[in-house]
Amino acid sequence: MFPAMILFLLPGLNIRAQTSYELNAGWKCAPVSEVTANGFNISSQSFKINSWIPATVPGTVLTTLLNNSKVPDPFYGMNNNLIKDIYQTGRDYYTYWFVKDFTEKITVPGQQVYLNFRGVNYSCEIYLNGKKVNKQTHKGMFLRQSYNITSLLNKAGQNRLAVLVYPPDPVGNPNGGQGGDGRIAKGVGLQYTAGWDWIQPMRDRNTGIWDQVTIEKTGSINLINPHVVTIVPGTRHVTGEQRPAIVKASAELQNSTSATVKGILKLSIDGKSVSKNVTVAPNTSQEFTLSDLTLANPKLWWPHGYGPQNLYNAKIEFFAGGSLSDAENISVGVREIKSAWNNETHSAYVTVNGQKIFIKGGNWIISDAMLRFSDARYDAEVRFHRDMNLNLIRIWGGALVERPEFYAACDKYGMLVFQDFWMSGDANGKWLDPMKADDQWTRRKYPDDHSLFLKSVADQIKLVRNHPSLAMWCGGNEITPPEDILLAMRDSILPKLDGTRWFIEYSNSDKMSLNTLGGNGDGPYGIQDIATFWETKTFPFNSEVGSVGVGDYESLERFIPEKNRIAPGYSEGGKSKVDSVWDYHKYIGYDKSIDPYGKVSDAKDFATKAQLVNYDQYRALMEGFSSHMWSWYTGTIIWKTQNPWTAMRGQMYDYYLDPNACLYGLHNGSEMLHPMYNPVTGMVSIVNNHFEAKRDLMLAVRVADMDGKDSLLTQIFVEVQPSSVKNFLPIKPVVEKMAKEKGVFLVLQLLTKNKEKLSENIYWLADEKGNYSGLKNMPVSKLEVTAKKINNGKIEATLNNPSGSPMAFFNRLSLVDPATHKRLLPVFYSDNYISVLPGDSKKVLLEYKDVTNKDQPLLMISGWNLSEKMISIK
Incomplete structure (x- = not known):
């Protein structure tokens, strides 16, 4: 026995x-x-x-x-x-x-x-x-x-x-420059830690x-750095039976013993397997490649909006003497990513599974400036990007290659990743800069240890290369690495260790986006007249174009002392006048953009009105780029979508994971199928990002005045071809006439033949003087709000606006603690900053982490013409 x-x-x-x-x-x-x-x-x-x-x-x-x-x-x-x-x-x-x-x-x-x-x-x-x-x-x-x-x-x-x-050594002088005096870049590490224009130094x-x-703990053999590659030949569609895909796999086997070890290396995926007999010499580490494995009718991985993010569980194992020595589990997304050149835009574009993807991206710095990373925070932040209807996150070169848990979240939510290596033109010598300790020729040679940089590149590639979301490698932010590093990366390291992704030499390279406009090849930054996004041509694959991003008053309360919550102003010359704490937290001016909504009374009033500007800016940004899809542009990446510190610029949600109106303006403007109004030409158009044509849709164009009177201007059946934009109705004269006195609401709706609303886009248009005079005196909203719990962590809110009422305009939903009335964070809203037409209703799904030992939260709602209300959840 x-x-x-x-x-x-x-x-x-x-x-x-x-x-x-x-x-x-x-x-x-x-x-x-x-x-x-x-x-x-x-x-x-x-x-x-x-x-x-x-x-x-x-x-x-x-x-x-x-x-x-x-x-x-x-x-x-x-x-x-x-x-x-x-x-x-x-x-x-x-x-x-x-x-x-x-x-x-x-x-x-x-x-x-x-x-x-x-x-x-x-x-x-x-x-x-x-x-x-x-x-x-x-x-x-x-x-x-x-x-x-x-x-x-x-x-x-x-x-x-x-x-x-x-x-690090040296640590650099945080003298206020980008990367301080630049000497932080002499090492192979983080450049932002010496300060930037969106963060103070990390001490x-x-x-x-x-x-x-x-x-x-392993047996005699330690299995390390497994590598799985998927080949998806041809042009694929999201639905229907798929032609086979090929899975290629390899792994390094580390034998730390003094004896030769013989065994079997095995890959298993979707009930299929392939194996190989191998021999590993003592005290060595060797890489072994398995035979190809064919997946029949594979479930493919697609970027967000285009199709599902199917993932397979794969396992690579090594058996020695019949016993399992070591194994690695890998989440595999079957997809193939390539790039091609568009001769009309003079820029590259991305294909996934043979289909071209119009890139709608956001620049990401790092999850937390003090490196307090967690799976939950990664998941929340990447989910917010999915909720913005983006399909790409670019990780900026002054930071790091993120942790594998970040890429796992991108795999889950369908975010392609554009990954910079650790270079930035600011610290690495692209520009003449009196703030820097060394001249440009010296800085161009940074870092001091090129061998260490290349070893680190190889190691980090191995760390994250199996993630299907990882789409592009980039040599550095706005500058290539030194020539010997660049050539080694491009011609040796990447082909050997990966070889499946697009390599971009630097973030605004002419090989990615031919710069015929002069300047740096990215931008502009800061507040823009919304017409600019539509009529002014910028760089055809713009890696950085950005605007403002102040949160609302509750967000400001989290990091600005009460005595410093003073509304910013601006001088006649247009320069912002701002409290020292706002300035320290890198406030970027809204300047005169708030004025059309009425003179600001205090910081709370400023933050409230700033949300209208936020929404309009980011909706217009993505609509403007989308309106010229494939003719002017192959993609755009917003600078930036998040902050790892309590900065007051370029963010769709604050450091504490509280979204602002930027997120929902972008959520609207980035829809896959989206009706939109060109403020310059007065044309109504529809953008269709899908791979299939959209037919038998009803486009309805309505106008509502400040009292809620709704006028149907026209409605027509439309169809839009795949991955294209189509113009339909020039309505500028009639809309401007109706808006002349008080402004007006322009409502664009896309309906199915069953009258199901696919999309609704509500603009608030100014009067003939450019002011929102009608908004200033809107009748009080009669919005009726109910909420019910439909599952643990899920609440459905219904917003009903009775017939004969005014527009219920720009309503902000929040899930709050019943005792403090402070927001629960993070909460994910299917939509927010919502306007509801008279006689209409909208449903919003709220998702959050339901802590069962806590009291039931309350739903708080406030709007432009609705006083704050607390709603009990049934």
């Missing part, structure tokens, strides 16, 4: 041998200036660390100090100025020891145990149980580390890990063990 029991338990032991877990709690730390012992002593169990403070890992030194109340919140008010900057203190001030006690021992003969670091900024020494783990100092923020610690573990199972983390330059630390 005893031998049989042993045989029965062995499979369980082998499975356990592959497990990994994160060391993410119970760390302690102390500044190096307060510790006289060396790493050999500190990593000994006898060394006392009782007086050390709890450390946040993953995290930065500043995160740890904040969590221990050693510094004030740098995101609030002027608090960041109260924190000592590393440039003044010297690097030792933010050089820290991090210590973690953990239990682990060898339980299975032949078991191998690895200590893995996914990211340390910037360099470190590692000790375990009184021994040095890394023989040489590790350097590089974007370079993973893995150490076989099998022989270093204590037999009793009690272990101590000690890590000495050094900050520790994000020093710390900023990403996961894991313990991994």
Whole structure:
């Protein structure tokens, strides 16, 4: 019986041998200036660390100090100025020891145990149980580390890990320039940490063990860096039976033992598998490629709006002696991404599964300026981008390659990713800049260690290359890397390690978007007359074009002290006059754009009226670009859609994940099938982004006055060809006549032949003087609002506007705590800042994390002509 029991338990032991877990709690730390012992002593169990403070890992030194109340919140008010900057203190001030006690021992003969670091900024020494783990100092923020610690573990199972983390060197002078004095770019790390025009400096330059630390247990072979590629030949449609797709796979097998290991490498996906007999030499790591696997009638992955985001669960395993040694699970999206050139626009365009995609994107900096990353925050932020009806996120080069969890969210929500490497023209020498410490020729050679940069590139490619959302690699923001780095990346590293994605040498390259207009090849930035987006031609694939983004008053309350909540103004010369805290948080002026809505009375009134400008700006931006789809443009990427700090510009939601009207203006203007009004020509048109023609649709054009009187101007049956824009009705003379005195609401509706409303687009048009005089004196709304819980975490709100009432204009829904009446965050709204015609109703779905031990939330609603109301949820 005893031998049989042993045989029965062995499979369980082998499975356990592959497990990994994160060391993410119970760390302690102390500044190096307060510790006289060396790493050999500190990593000994006898060394006392009782007086050390709890450390946040993953995290930065500043995160740890904040969590221990050693510094004030740098995101609030002027608090960041109260924190000592590393440039003044010297690097030792933010050089820290991090210590973690953990239990682990060898339980299975032949078991191998690895200590893995996914990211340390910037360099470190590692000790375990009184021994040095890394023989040489590790350097590089974007370079993973893995150490076989099998022989270093204590037999009793009690272990101590000690890590000495050094900050970047040099740290750069945060002198107010883009990237400060630029010298932060001498290393291979984050450039924004020395400050930018949308953020103040991070005082520790994000020093710390900023990403996961894991313990991994395997058999004799450790399977690393698996690679799965899908080939989808031809032009595909979303529905119907699909021709086969090809799956190619490879993996590196690491043998840390002194014996040759023979075994089987196997890929399994969708009930099919392919395997290969391999031999791995002792103390080596070798890559092995499997035979192609064919998927019949595959379920394809599409960008948001075009089709579903189908994902397969794939597994790559290695069996040695009949037992599983190691395995990796991979989420696979079957799709193929290519690029081509449009001779009419003189720019490139993207195809997915053979279909061309008009890019509607947003620039992303980083999820959190203090590197407080989480799966939940990634999911929320990427979901917001999906809710904007975008299809691409560009990760800007002054930050990082995001964590795999970010790309997993993009896979889920259908966001293509345009990934920059770690360069920016500002710090890397593109422009003459008196704020910089070194001249352009010197800065052009940054970083100092080109070999480290290239090693980091290779490592980060391996980290994220399996994600179907990853669509493009980019050499850097507005500048190429130095020539030797560029050529190695383009001609060697990327073809070898990936080879399936479009490589763009720099973000506004002529090879992506031929610049015939002069200037830098991107922009403009800041507030625009909405007509500009329609009539002024900009760069044909514009990687950065942006505008304003102040949140509403509740958003401002979260980071601006009450005494500083003073409405901004502007001088006769047009320059903003703004409170010092607003200025510190990088306010970008709305200037005279608020005035047509009436003179601002206070900060709350300003923030309320700013939402009207926000909505109009971003709706117009995407409508203007879409109106010239494939003739002027192949895509546009908004600068920018989010902030990792409490900045007051370029954001569809604030740092606390509270959306503003920018998000919903963009949600409207970016619809896949969308009726729109050109304010310059007065033409009504429809844009169809789908791969199929849309037929038998009714286009209705209505006008409503301030009292709610609704006039149907015309309605016609229409059809629109795939991926195109079609003009239908010139209505400018009649609309301007009706708007002359008080302004008017222009309503465009798309209806099916069953009278189902597919889209409704409501514009508020100014009077002949350019003022919204009618809005200033609108009758009180009679909107009726009900809400019911339809599932855990889901609420349906119904907004009904009785016949004979005025337009219920620009209503903001919020889900709030019943005690404080403060918003629950994040909440996802199917629409917001909603206007409802007389005699009409609209339903809005709200989704949030339902904490069952909390009281039922309330629904708050307020509108332009509706006083704030609290609605109980049934």
